[in-house]
Amino acid sequence: MSVDVYLLPLRPADDFDAAMEVLASLDRHAEPGPHGDVRDAAELITRMDGRYSPFEKDYAAIAAFENTTEAEARRRWDHVELNGLTTGGAPLDTSRQRRK
16 A cells, blocks of 8 residues: 655645645656655654654665666655555555544
8 A cells, every 4th residue: 555645835724625636736756845855754754653663775686677767766766755564564554544
């Protein structure tokens, strides 16, 4: 299972359509703005639930596979991935958690 987390500059009253509009307008090649860095959110998640840990990418291997430079691989694959296992060894599945 994969969950994508986006840090979007939204106001509390904004709805789903407003979020989708912000997503649609993002330029993939733009520099991150001052509103935040997803790495801060990932660090918070790992502190809140120690079963998650960041996946370390091998950019040199990615570059070799894609026949490109390591710098290009870093640019294209610069996202944060958190992985984790339940105490029974199965992958964490947030879709099964019930809200109270």
